[in-house]
Amino acid sequence: MRVNLSERIAARIGANIRQRRKKELKLTLEKLAELGDYEPGYISAVERAVKRPSLSFIFQIARALDTSAESLLRGTDLDPDRATSHRKDRWHLRQQINGTLRDLESLLDEFLKVGDD
Numbered sequence: 001m002r003v004n005l006s007e008r009i010a011a012r013i014g015a016n017i018r019q020r021r022k023k024e025l026k027l028t029l030e031k032l033a034e035l036g037d038y039e040p041g042y043i044s045a046v047e048r049a050v051k052r053p054s055l056s057f058i059f060q061i062a063r064a065l066d067t068s069a070e071s072l073l074r075g076t077d078l079d080p081d082r083a084t085s086h087r088k089d090r091w092h093l094r095q096q097i098n099g100t101l102r103d104l105e106s107l108l109d110e111f112l113k114v115g116d117d
Contacts, residue, residue, distance in 0.1 A: 011049035013058065016072045018047040020065045027065075036064035 021027045029040040036043070037060065045051040046061075053061075055069075062069040 006052060007049065010046075010052040012075045013053055013072055014047040014049045016074060017043070017061060017065070020067055020072075021047075025065065032061070032064055036061045 021029075021032050027035075029043055032038075033040040033043055038057065042051065043061070046053045046057065058069045058072055062072050065072075
C-alpha cells in the first residue's frame, strides 16, 4: 500500500502533537481539547492520522501546546530545515551525475580514437 505525501505529513504532524502532549507536557486529550478549543476525538484522530489537520488547527494546537507550528511540522517535507537539506542533496547528486557523464564522454572519445587508428 502506497502512502501519499499528505498522509505521511499528517502522520508526522500527529506524532509530533502526541509527543508534545503526552511525553513532554503530560497532558490528557481532554486537557488539550480544553486548551485548544477542539473536541478530544478530533485531536485523537489527528494524532492517529485518521484526520488531516488544517493550518488553523496546527496553529491553534501549537499555541495550546506552548510551541510553534514549525515544531509540529518537524520531520515532514514541510519542515524548512529538511527542505534545505533535500535541495543540497539534489545539488550534490546532480554534481555526481554531471561528473559521471563527463567521465563517460572521455571514455567514449578515447574508444573512438582507438577505433580510428
